[in-house]
Amino acid sequence: MKVFGYATQSPTSKLAPHRFERREPRKDDVVIEILYCGVCHSDLHMARNDWGWSFYPLVPGHEIIGRVSSVGSSVTRFKAGDHVGIGCMVDSCGHCSPCEHGLEQYCEEGNTLTYGSYDRLDKMPTYGGYSEKIVSSERFVVKIPDGLDLAGAAPLLCAGITTWSPLRHWNVGKESKVAVIGLGGLGHMALKLAHALGAEVTLFTRSIGKEEDARRLGADHIVLSTDEKQMVSVQGHFDLIIDTVPYVHDINPYLSTLSLNGTLVLVGYLGGLEPILSTVPLILGRKSVAGSIIGGIAETQEMMNFCGEHGITSDIEVIKMQEINTAYERMQKSDVKYRFVIDLASLKADKKGEIV
Known part of the structure; x- marks a missing residue:
């Protein structure tokens, strides 16, 4: 043909x-x-x-x-x-x-x-x-x-199914507290879908000025990941973090924001992590770092x-x-x-x- x-x-x-x-x-x-x-x-x-x-x-x-x-x-x-x-x-x-x-x-x-x-x-x-x-x-x-x-x-x-699959696998619903790292093609779909599932949704971003758009897309809260006070304010808070960043980046700062048994799932990046992943917060909080694809x-x-x-x-x-x-x-x-x-x-x- x-x-x-x-x-x-x-x-x-x-x-x-x-x-x-x-x-x-x-x-x-x-x-x-x-x-x-x-x-x-x-x-x-x-x-x-x-x-x-x-x-x-x-x-x-x-x-x-x-x-x-x-x-x-x-x-x-x-x-x-x-x-x-x-x-x-x-x-x-x-x-x-x-x-x-x-x-x-x-x-x-x-x-x-x-x-x-x-x-x-x-x-x-x-x-x-x-x-x-x-x-x-x-x-x-x-x-x-x-x-x-x-x-x-x-x-x-x-973009839709890549974020939907982990939301469903980790049973996100009305009692869930979900964070999304990055506001791009994947991130904006994660906000929309998590919000529609009834979760409390937070956007982690490094860029000032994304608040209005993030709230329009379904975010209840916005946390500037470069602001230490804001990061401390959400320690132990999230059941699930969906990391949509498509390049190598440091995920260690986000691990402290996971709740007991919480999971950070990588959906946007293929490759080695830099700097090296610290297992301390994982062991002390039974937390997980996972991956998911489509x-x-x-x-x-x-x-x-x-x-x-x-x-x-x-x-x-x-x-x-x-x-x-x-x-x-x-x-x-x-x-x-x-x-x-x-x-x-x-x-x-x-x-x-x-x-x-």
């Missing part, structure tokens, strides 16, 4: 129009016309091979909202015309313990990523949502609730339904596909509130000239 989109050809190349081959649909597949695709910070990391496993050409994008154009003969959950979404995965082994428990993101054989991976059956490369259409097994497609803004729903497929398909659907019920979407800036390289530059400077979303209708301008 010939598909048109945007790709990068090397770690130093800019994204540019590119025609590529997707696999032919199977009987359990859904073919989706892509309407919107969110721009995740991991798209930039993958495009530039920051993690060392990218291969090229690379078509990024794993916050995909679209319309079903056709379905395979065995598909039962979707029909042509349905609004649907695809997140970070398009397949997994289906038989290991995590998969059997609806945690495909932790598949022991390794899940098949929406892009930058290889199909489990025919070994063709997978390509992401910066394109006009995508093919996926219906098992990895989620329904978009009626009435939910489609463009604003796109980042829910990564979510399973069942909990992604659960989150999407919850967002539909509460009218929750991401705060976005819609861009044309042709603006993606500028968007990457701005994203590196944190110059977006809080997620770029590509309107894929803009691809038609390039496709008319058949630029490849």
